[in-house]
Amino acid sequence: MSLPSSQVEIDDASLQVTPVTTRAQHDAFIRLPGRLYRDDPQWVEPLHFERRQHLSSKNPVFEHLDWQGWLAWRSGKPVGRIGAQVDRLHRQYHGDDTGQFGLLDAVDDPAVFSALFNAAEGWLASRGARRITGPFNLTINDECGLLVEGFDTPPVMMMGHAPPYSALRLEGQGYAAAKDLLAYWMRVDTLAFTPAMRRMIERWHHRVHVRPLDRRRFDQEMTTLREIFNDAWARNWGFTPFTEAEFRAMGADLKRLVPPDLIQIAEVDGEPAAFIVGLPNLNELIAPLNGQLLPLGWLKLLWGIKMRKVRTGRVPLMGVRQAYQFSRLGPTLALVLIEAIQQSFLKQGIESIEMSWILEDNAGMRNILENIGAYSYKRYRLYEKTL
The missing domain is CATH 3.40.630.30 (Gcn5-related N-acetyltransferase (GNAT))
Structure with a gap:
């Protein structure tokens, strides 16, 4: 520095x-x-x-x-x-x-x-x-x-x-x-697909398979997720790729904090094509600590993680390879991943989730979310200036 x-x-x-x-x-x-x-x-x-x-x-x-x-x-x-x-x-x-x-x-x-x-x-x-x-x-x-x-x-x-x-x-x-x-905010238990969405999923069910992350091959799975993310987001405004070291560090955090079924991978004809990551909202547990782990904050946090159910969550990462983004298969991949993560959140006792962040001009993703019952409730702004 x-x-x-x-x-x-x-x-x-x-x-x-x-x-x-x-x-x-x-x-x-x-x-x-x-x-x-x-x-x-x-x-x-x-x-x-x-x-x-x-x-x-x-x-x-x-x-x-x-x-x-x-x-x-x-x-x-x-x-x-x-x-x-x-x-x-x-x-x-x-x-x-x-x-x-x-x-x-x-x-x-x-x-x-x-x-x-x-x-x-x-x-x-x-x-x-x-x-x-x-x-x-x-x-x-x-x-x-x-x-x-x-x-x-x-x-x-x-x-x-x-x-x-x-x-x-x-x-x-x-x-x-x-x-x-x-x-976007949504209730997990009220997430519902339209009949048209169900028909779309059924149309491609013979080619698309969704599975949770395999912890036995964790490093290999992290490499796959990084490759999908960097490909999926490459055309987005301000894109900067994750390096191997950055994704490895993030993977270490995910391994400690996230159950395997909160990371779902969609395969097309047996090849990984998209993924989604869900997180329990640990802010529920962190909020009373005022930033401090000492002298007793770490005990409160551990107790909360082990004994108290977190009621909310977040989906911070989702990516669909570019090869599918502008095809009829693209929305299907997003839908099957959302459905898989819904079931995983319900098993964890999570009632509501935030999907964030979504670019305002990402009309396709916004349309999917709004049609399954999610609504925009916060807006964040990126600014620019020429010196």
């Missing part, structure tokens, strides 16, 4: 922005959102341990990404934060003049937002960035987008939350909407 050597100069004498360089500053950076949003009843504090891991050199994303964070201070207290990153892998796909921002949280003060973005944009510009997009925490394959609709419900696992003023302050810095991402 490349680090600037001096703090940002700004007009407000009581306001300073400093680069995050020390362990204490990293700790303040991670803890700041909890201080800002502790009175928001929908806020769920991420586990500080997990956030430290995410921003540590152990995260394989740093094999191709340079990141810097800043804190804004007023009267000795942190009042805002921002991160900026140059992703060399992203630049291979989208140009050498790209850069991103993320991990944006601040008090409702235009001066604080301005100071933070001055620091981030200056750092990015010095590294050749002229087109800035975000927020990404840290890539498009992580938590991304700023919440702009749906503030009245808590976020599910690995999705963000922000106060309503953040979008206004971000737009005040010259950023405009680039893409909107939608989160």
Whole structure:
């Protein structure tokens, strides 16, 4: 990680922005959102341990990404934060003049937002960035987008939350909407396919087979899922592929947290063609911990995982190979996977799920979801600016 050597100069004498360089500053950076949003009843504090891991050199994303964070201070207290990153892998796909921002949280003060973005944009510009997009925490394959609709419900696992003023302050810095991402909500037990959908599934049942992930061949299965995902998403806005190391790290988390039948693979004529991943919404268990695993938080979390039923879930990953996306078989693959994951969620006692995120202009997927009883309930926005 490349680090600037001096703090940002700004007009407000009581306001300073400093680069995050020390362990204490990293700790303040991670803890700041909890201080800002502790009175928001929908806020769920991420586990500080997990956030430290995410921003540590152990995260394989740093094999191709340079990141810097800043804190804004007023009267000795942190009042805002921002991160900026140059992703060399992203630049291979989208140009050498790209850069991103993320991990944006601040008090409702235009001066604080301005100071933070001055620091981030200056750092990015010095590294050749002229087109800035975000927020990404840290890539498009992580938590991304700023919440702009749906503030009245808590976020599910690995999705963000922000106060309503953040979008206004971000737009005040010259950023405009680039893409909107939608989160859909649905009751698992009321999911129902239309007669036309049933006929479609029946038409292809002799060629399509759905099975759960085989834990005996876990590494091989992860390779298959990565290949499908990188092919399925290659034409999407802002696409950056998962590297082998990134997917291996994600696979380790899935192996610990996700029952095998919450990962379903659809095969066409015996060849893997699509997949879907479901997650129990661990935010239900994390919310009371306020980010802390010590002194007793880890016991509460373990007790919750073992003894308490999680009632909600999320589908964060789904992919259909491009060869089938624009054929009649494409929607069928999506439907049989959704039906399989429905049964798996019901076995786990999960009552409702979020399907997220879905690009607003992905008309095909939105049509499927809305026809089986899901409805859009949150909107996240990705912004862009030309320097």
